[in-house]
Amino acid sequence: MEPVQITLVALLVVAFGLVSMRIEHWPVTMPMVFVAFGVIAAETGMIEIGAELEAVAVLAEITLGVFLFSDAARIDLRRLRAVLAIPARLLGIGLPLTIVAGTFINKLLFPHLPLAEVALVAAVLAPTDAALGSAVVADEAVPLRQRLALSVESGVNDGLVVPAVTIFTAAVLDEGRSTASWFGFIVRQVGGGIAVGLMVGIAGVSLLRRAHHRNWSDGRYEQLVTFMLPIIALFSAAALEANSFIAAFVAGLAFGSFGDDRSHTESAESAPDQDSAHAALFGEFTVDAAQLLALGAFFVFGNVLVIRVFDDVSWRVLSSAALILTVGRMLPVWLALIGTGTRWQTKIFVGWFGPRGLASVIFGLLLLEELGEIRGRAEELFGVIGITVAASVVLHGASAAWGARRYGRWAEESPMSPEDREEMMMPGSDVATMLRPRWARERRS
Numbered sequence: 001m002e003p004v005q006i007t008l009v010a011l012l013v014v015a016f017g018l019v020s021m022r023i024e025h026w027p028v029t030m031p032m033v034f035v036a037f038g039v040i041a042a043e044t045g046m047i048e049i050g051a052e053l054e055a056v057a058v059l060a061e062i063t064l065g066v067f068l069f070s071d072a073a074r075i076d077l078r079r080l081r082a083v084l085a086i087p088a089r090l091l092g093i094g095l096p097l098t099i100v101a102g103t104f105i106n107k108l109l110f111p112h113l114p115l116a117e118v119a120l121v122a123a124v125l126a127p128t129d130a131a132l133g134s135a136v137v138a139d140e141a142v143p144l145r146q147r148l149a150l151s152v153e154s155g156v157n158d159g160l161v162v163p164a165v166t167i168f169t170a171a172v173l174d175e176g177r178s179t180a181s182w183f184g185f186i187v188r189q190v191g192g193g194i195a196v197g198l199m200v201g202i203a204g205v206s207l208l209r210r211a212h213h214r215n216w217s218d219g220r221y222e223q224l225v226t227f228m229l230p231i232i233a234l235f236s237a238a239a240l241e242a243n244s245f246i247a248a249f250v251a252g253l254a255f256g257s258f259g260d261d262r263s264h265t266e267s268a269e270s271a272p273d274q275d276s277a278h279a280a281l282f283g284e285f286t287v288d289a290a291q292l293l294a295l296g297a298f299f300v301f302g303n304v305l306v307i308r309v310f311d312d313v314s315w316r317v318l319s320s321a322a323l324i325l326t327v328g329r330m331l332p333v334w335l336a337l338i339g340t341g342t343r344w345q346t347k348i349f350v351g352w353f354g355p356r357g358l359a360s361v362i363f364g365l366l367l368l369e370e371l372g373e374i375r376g377r378a379e380e381l382f383g384v385i386g387i388t389v390a391a392s393v394v395l396h397g398a399s400a401a402w403g404a405r406r407y408g409r410w411a412e413e414s415p416m417s418p419e420d421r422e423e424m425m426m427p428g429s430d431v432a433t434m435l436r437p438r439w440a441r442e443r444r445s
Contacts, residue, residue: 005047009299012037013292024135029397031132031298031357035390038302049303056300057369061234063293064362065248068162069230070290071155072252073283080152083145083426087152089336090350095157097332098126099164105323109316110380120168121384124364125324127158129357131294132393133400136353141408144426146346150353158359159249163190165363166243169370192242197250200233205255208282223285229255230286255283294358301361301389305368309379309386317383321391324384329354345414349407355396356389364389 001009016033041047049056080087102122103115110118130137130151137147166189170177177185208225211217217225230248237247309317330351337347364385371378411424 001047001049005041008041008046009037009296013295025401027398027401029132029134029393029400030295031393032397034295034298035302035306035393038299038304039306041299042303042307047303049300053304053369056304057366059293060297060300060362060365061244062231063290063297064245064359064366065230065234066227066286066290066293067358067362068159068245068249069233069252069255070283070287072159072249073226073256073286075152075155075253075256080148083148084152086145086149086337086340086342086350087156089340090149090153090333091156091160092336094153094332094336095126095160097335098329099123099161101328101332102126102324105328106320106384109320113380114172116168116171117381120165120172120367121381122324122328123161123164123168124367124385125356125360125388126164127161127356127359128154128329128354129158129359130154130353130355132355132357132396133353133403135400136404139401139404139408141412142404143408143411143424145424146350146407148426150350153354159246159253161359162193162243162245162249166190166245169367173370188241189243190246192240193237193244193246194250196237196240196242196247197233197252198254200229200236200247201251201254202258204229204232204251205258205282222282226255226282227286227289297358297361297365298393300365301386305361305364305382305386306390309383312379313383313387314380317380317387320384321388324388325356325392325395343414345407345410349403353396353400353403356392360385360389 012034016030020030038047099119099122102125103119106113106118106121107115128150131154136142137151139147163186167186170185204225208217208222212222229251233247233251234244237244330348333351333354334347337350342350364382367378367385368382371381416424
């Protein structure tokens with residue numbers, strides 16, 4: 001990119017940042033703005049980066065690694081143990097069913113495509129992104145249990161889907177592997193990624209905590225150290241031929257779950273207050289850096305992928321996008337929540353607010369380079385990914401604030417027992433601190 005082009009993108013970041021709090025309740029979100037600017041920049045010829053795919057792919061890998069780490073690091077599994085019932089069902093039942101449903105839909109619409117390719121698209125589009133509907137997880141009118149379920153689901157499912165994307169990509173690119181070869185590949189990619197991630201995450205947070213308590217480290221560098229952990233996980237896993245994204249995700253989970261040494265029992269007040277504050281600040285810069293990198297990813301998505309797929313959109317692609325965002329999400333959620341006592345209004349609310357966002361965007365950008373050799377069939381694959389994410393950016397972004405208000409009003413007015421209301425609202429729960437929206441900093445007094 002030329003200096004003038006970089007300046008234009010930077011000016012848009014500045015402009016959006018200056019009004020970001022003012023427009024937070026409008027039906028306009030950051031992804032909508034930057035995807036639209038990417039499209040306009042490409043259409044007008046101001047900025048065209050399609051020829052720089054190799055550089056884009058490297059940046060996309062780093063972006064996804066930092067994104068996976070920062071999302072996972074915000075989830076403290078110890079604090080969530082008592083409220084994991086719904087998120088566990090969404091992840092353990094809903095996510096696999098979403099991939100199966102997406103595979104079935106695309107195989108029905110594209111019968112000429114191999115099963116591995118339609119399954120790959122389904123896996124790429126399975127993870128959700130709460131950032132596209134940040135009003136839903138930020139609006140305190142929405143019951144805490146539902147906000148937590150959507151936040152935890154979106155923070156974890158992108159990492160859980162990485163093995164499926166890796167395996168389906170390998171199947172598309174190399175269909176001649178033997179059974180033994182496949183077994184070795186999966187063990188090396190998944191097992192190696194988990195091992196590297198655990199080592200990096202646990203060692204990183206342990207060293208940080210020790211240096212902090214002994215007053216060896218400066219707060220600024222503590223945050224830089226945290227930012228370096230997903231980079232270390234990414235490239236050390238790549239050097240060992242393990243999966244880089246699994247390593248970054250597992251490192252974030254380890255960092256978040258072992259990074260807070262507070263006691264969560266009644267004796268918590270015996271721990272110094274400043275310890276918990278510093279533990280929370282370790283990852284602050286990493287979260288902000290992930291936001292900036294994600295912002296660039298949405299711009300690149302609009303500039304490269306959306307422009308590419310809108311040139312030749314078929315009814316099959318449009319039908320696939322519509323079905324994946326509705327039936328392909330809402331039916332698995334409905335099935336996953338059977339037996340939980342969840343009301344149908346909640347099932348529809350949780351089912352609808354499963355937007356496809358950053359993880360799908362980056363998977364798509366990476367596949368754009370990897371699958372170039374099957375260009376004839378790849379056009380339809382990218383079409384489904386591009387149209388689905390673009391539609392989700394608009395539909396979920398525009399409906400988030402309205403949907404949150406409507407559902408919050410229903411939850412407030414709905415007749416239910418005091419026990420059911422307390423179970424839904426979770427008053428006094430400390431897990432609300434984990435619901436900080438990715439695209440908005442907390443208001444400062």
